[in-house]
Amino acid sequence: MGVRHSLIDLGPLRSSPRFRRLWIGRAFSGFGGQMTLVAVMFQVWQQTSSTVWTGLVGLAQAVPLIVFGLFVGSLIDRSDRRRFYLITTTGQAACSLLLAAQGFSGHVPAPGVLLLLAVQSCFVAGGGPVSRTFIPRLLPKNQLAAGLALNRISGQAALLLGPALGGLMLGWLGVGGCYLADAISFGLAFYGAFGLPPMPPDGESSRPGLRGVADGLAFLGRNATVRGALLTDLAVTVLSMSTSLFPLINAERFGNDPRTLGLFLTAIGSGGVIASLFSGTFTRLPRPGLVMLCGSATWGVAMALFGVSPNPWVGLAFLALAGAADTVAVVSRSTVVQLHTPNALLGRVFAAEQIVGQAGPDIGNLRGGLIAGATSGAAALVSGGLLSVAAVLLIGATTPAFRRTAPVTGGDTADDRTPVASQPAPTT
Template sequence: MALVLQSVLKRVAVDTRPLGVAPYRRLLLGQGVSFIGFQLTSVAVSAQVYDITHSSLWVGLLGPANLIPLVVFGLWGGAVADAVDRRKLLLMGSVVAWLATAALLLHAWAGLDNVYLMLAIVAVQSTGFAVTAPTRSAIIPRLVAADRVAAANTLNFLISSVGTVVGPLLAGIVLAKAGYAAAYLIDALLFGAGFYAAVRLPRLAPVGEVSRPGLRSVVDGLRYIATRPIVMMSFVVDIIAMAFALPRALYPELTAERFGGSPVAFGWLSASLAIGAVAAGLVSGWVGRVRRQGVALTVVIALWGLTVAAAAFAQPLWLIVALLAVGGAIDLVSSVWRQTILQTYAPDEMRGRMQGVFMVVVAGGPRLGDLRAGATAGAFGLVPAWAGGGLLCAAIVLVAGLSIPAFRNYDAVRDGLARR
């Protein structure tokens, strides 16, 4: 019995073999530590902007301040990552992000309370993130063996999910005890772990055909996506999942209607998806062994939509959180497969641009989802907006995913890893 249990645990426990590669291990741990600081700053900025303005509109303007640089420099940064040493680009983008954090620290210390300056600094910080995120992702297939890319991506999403839980919780304590400047100072210090990991990376010069970074290079990347159904659909299914089913913008209304506006209830709702992602990451050993990733993606995103829809009808807080946590677990699995398809199907000279588009989709999809949820809730009510979005997501992704033969029949070994 003990041997059977040990065998089962070995198959389902998170695959840690990529940690045997020292550069990847340093990159992962450095990213994990610095991401806690990034989340800490994100919460602190929102709180400080509201403290200065007493306006949710100004807090909402942090969205475009983040998104516009992510779109512009995410695409540009991905193109540059295909044409230069990725280690150097990661270092340069990291310095830009760190300088922005230092500027927030100085702004708080000086007591300037200038919301326009804060929005500008946030835009600069987002620019640095837009360059580093696709570059870091494009580096992974150069560090680990082809058959361990999925496991490496799982570890990446797991460590990010942990940061998404720990960072906001830490922010609550720091802001209550020490204020905004302390939060930014902690972020600036934690950043050092990620920077050290980047410094220790080996040289990562471009391989294959190198194109000059610029608008033409970006267009070439977009043309590549448009002519590869497998790659295109990996983006489409993500947009469907986030734009139709993400209920995040409805948490405040749900909290007010069912839980008397309780901050504790709102906190649990806000953390629910990340809690599920962390739990799924710990038992994700099977994820990398799935070969038919196209059809698997279609099925799990349909399940995501149905799970979100079910949460709309649940009444007890614990049940809503549990259903959303299941959704978060599903989202982690789908994220791993989408990322793995991009990293193993696309050639190395395209990976930076693919990761740039991936980041734009990952950043833009949830914001489209927020807009969709808020607009439909205003027109039709909370439950129809929440549940209807989930049901539409399930229906649309099944039609889209199963109607494209190349995506439906995609085999990670035959069509992905074999291409390397």
């Protein structure tokens, strides 16, 4: 009974056929997305032999998410979200088909490939946030954390296995085959989307243009609970996300062994998968805000300890701990945001969360590189880890509404309940 209580809760997949179809569709399209990323990197490298151009692959994905995120979030909150999701999924699938066509023809230069990737990312800027608005409508609120944990483990499985599948597909059918497999995977995404009911936003629709964006930012400013969750995530990623330092750490401490370097990210992913499999240990806890603070602080401590690890296997153990802590923090953050955001604002808040998740690690890697250039890789990791712990403690101490997030009780769904966030927002 105790072990079963600790394992990932499959209740959402059993109790909600609509959530189950949506989850299956997004899981398979996630694998396809990772295969496309591998194919783009490979194709651009083959065409240019330039690390500058391969670095632009990440920029082509990130810029549309950051630039258009809040505006798309406002549009989500004025639209039928099911229809909006179908539009963005169709756009992504069309871009994958165009990538496949150019991949088989081999006549499109690197700038054209990156342009197609950026256009696809414009659709992702809307598809990511809108898909997350479905969960409170499909699941009772006492299953939200379990549903988010299931989404997390499917995403991590795609991150771990998708690149390997992409490599196999590259060797078999070339870049065109990878892109085509991604396009085909959207068939299951449509399977999940067509099973959804119409989902107009509850309450007052978002105002158009900058006014709707300003309303979303005003909500984040006055709601201490949601603000605390996003600030915690931003602080931790900016201060202690330093995966770009892994090659330097491997050279400084572990003899520049490429086999060790290859295991660093795998260790983080493996720790995350293990935490997801045993997510019942934290998704059933009553205070997700406090759980997020603990997970975030553990990440910082683990990264600092990795920075001073004398042995590669000890270092890998700390990275696995960091990966597990990251999963705890991410699932808990999403639970807090889902429970404390009014339905009419979900698109804008989820868009802001997506921007934080995209920009924070990029800034963190830049910060780590600058510190390492002035000192060393170990100093950058240790200082970043300790600073992130201090930031987490400060946010927790100054945001009691976030720290004391109310327990999740009851089994009513978001369609027939009064949302937690419709109550007066706590402030500090």
